Amino acid sequence: MDISVELTFSPLQDGYEPHIIxxxxxxxxxxxxxxENPMSTQIYGHYTTVMEVLNKEMYNSLEGVEQGVFYxxxxxxxxSAYEPHF
Known part of the structure; x- marks a missing residue:
């Protein structure tokens, strides 16, 4: 099963940019x-693979900050191939 995920990582601290990068x-x-765009990041792929990557990298990201939020x-x-039709 393929999925598309849109997410935003928001470290709640000064000096947040290196953590996002x-x-x-x-x-x-x-x-x-x-x-990527200025507001969020989109990830596309097989459910299991996407979730394994997100589990690892979201954990690492939260470990690296005092407080953080993922949307x-x-x-x-x-x-991933979506194009507006208007």
């Missing part, structure tokens, strides 16, 4: 399809 680079290195949305399909 580390998280995104780890996602890029995972081999999954990763797209996450998931849909059951690979939407």
């Amino acid at each position: 580390r998280f995104i680079k780890a996602l890029r290195d995972s081999g999954l399809t990763v797209l 996450l949305k998931m849909v059951k399909t690979d939407r």
